[in-house]
Amino acid sequence: MKKRGEFIHFNEEGYDILKNYLLYKIDSIKNIFILVDDVTYTHCLPILFKKIDFLKKSNIIKIKSGEKEKNIYTCIQICKNLEKFKATRKSLILNLGGGVITDIGGFVASIFKRGIRFINIPTTLLGMVDAAIGYKTGVNLDSIKNEIGSFYIPEFLIIDTHFLKTLPNKEILSGMAEMLKHGLIADSNFWKKMNQIQTDTIFKNENECRNLIHQSILIKQKIVNQDPKEKGLRKILNFGHTIGHALESYFMDVNKILHGIAVTMGMIYESWISCKINDLSIYDYKEIKSTLSTLCPNPIQDKISDLEINKLLLIMEHDKKNEKNKIQFSLLKKIGKCSYNCQVPSSLIKESFLN
Ligand SMILES: NC(=O)c1ccc[n+]([C@@H]2O[C@H](COP(=O)([O-])OP(=O)(O)OC[C@H]3O[C@@H](n4cnc5c(N)ncnc54)[C@H](O)[C@@H]3O)[C@@H](O)[C@H]2O)c1
Ligand SMILES: [Zn+2]
Structure with a gap:
């Protein structure tokens, strides 16, 4: 290409x-x-x-x-x-x-x-x-x-x-979620930098804003250029999106949530799963959870009932990214490093919503 x-x-x-x-x-x-x-x-x-x-x-x-x-x-x-x-x-x-x-x-x-x-x-x-x-x-x-x-x-x-x-603030948050994701999956320094920014002022400071956007783009490009057609490595860009997409689809009818918010929540749940089965340390998990929850105070957590969790699982089972009927996750190994094609037992996915 x-x-x-x-x-x-x-x-x-x-x-x-x-x-x-x-x-x-x-x-x-x-x-x-x-x-x-x-x-x-x-x-x-x-x-x-x-x-x-x-x-x-x-x-x-x-x-x-x-x-x-x-x-x-x-x-x-x-x-x-x-x-x-x-x-x-x-x-x-x-x-x-x-x-x-x-x-x-x-x-x-x-x-x-x-x-x-x-x-x-x-x-x-x-x-x-x-x-x-x-x-x-x-x-x-x-x-x-x-x-x-x-x-x-x-x-x-x-x-x-x-x-x-x-651009309305909620749309800024939506973009920031993906920028934070880029740090989490591939660049711990960028994650640290994004952690320190003040959401309400940063995107008004032209130089800083431009630098952060540029770095975020470079991270995505580096991944995409190694695997343009998503045969392997590019899948790490889906971190947070397996659960995120399910939340987005499910709540689309009930109570529309923005992609960025769904992905932020997805990243919190998938970090918890990463901690359970993919070597992510509890220390990293806590840092991720605290940063992401501040960025986006969870608007629907209280409302996720057992019934809803089962419906979310059903949506995930029909995700087009699944292979051999198994739900595929991209999971963190540590901040700045991500694995792909990870299979996660349904029981653990369910449990992630309760944490
Ligand atoms: N191709 C890819 O690799 C890829 C990756 C991620 C997301 N997407 C897709 O991107 C879409 C989401 O993108 P989005 O969040 O930009 O959505 P969007 O294009 O709907 O824009 C969000 C809202 O902001 C408005 N808007 C746009 N620019 C504005 C500005 N400067 N000031 C004020 N309002 C403005 C739009 O009219 C819209 O109402 C989804 O369809 C998603 O699937 C594609
Ligand atoms: Zn996304």
Whole structure:
């Protein structure tokens, strides 16, 4: 797999590179399509226009915001719009938005006329450190997350930390959960650094913010580049997500919880399991639990009954990442080191919810 997607450019330098690319690599402004949702249309598109004035003449494709829109029907609508505005194989999609936009836009780019170019400009913290990195694109099939998708490489990425200024705090927390995860699975120094930050001010300090985002991206890229198609090592990025996804799916109907919150809780439970069967020390477990619980005071713990725990297990048993009918976990060995393909007895999964 080519490694073009790894080029990431920040802030002002990023806009210069983008501007030059658009001027010299795209033959007509009519060939540029900007994909936004209704929120990034309001908050982010004006910023992009301010930086690159001529983009005002490009084609804008706007969809509704939210995970519900991440489906194949939205892709068809986008393809119809591309067709209507006479997109060609030389066209380019600029994805300006969070993970939903970069996932959908990347997927459409990979299938429209058998593949056109795209550039990601993530506007959420989660998009910057996670969703827009690592070549995965895709949409949900009913309630099955990311069931339809492709691996597809963007031309490059632009990260503008100014977009974070309008991002609601809960979305910042969601991104931070993935950043903390990167520290836990692969870099104990980064975990320590993330431990010390003040959530309410850090993302307002441009330099620090940029450095943390950059380091987090490098951790993910290093893992992805060793195993782009998730045959082995890349699975460590799923730490916290086996239980996290089950919580997210289960509570989707009852009482919607954010991905980042679900993953934070998942990381606490899976750290406890790591402590029981994967050598994680009790000292590390306590540190993880204390940091993550401060970040995200558990909103649903009191409500998890025995009945719910059984339902969560059922969801985990149907996880598409399972192999040979066994629920697969990625578990910590210590802070900064993670194993994958770990099988965990159901009794221990159940017990983890009670700790
Ligand atoms: N491809 C991957 O490898 C990968 C990895 C992780 C997550 N994802 C996917 O990413 C998605 C979640 O991403 P997300 O959390 O960015 O969700 P999102 O795109 O829905 O964005 C969250 C909310 O923030 C709004 N928003 C975006 N930018 C904003 C800004 N600058 N200011 C104010 N509001 C803004 C959006 O309109 C939306 O309402 C999920 O679909 C998940 O499956 C993909
Ligand atoms: Zn995640």
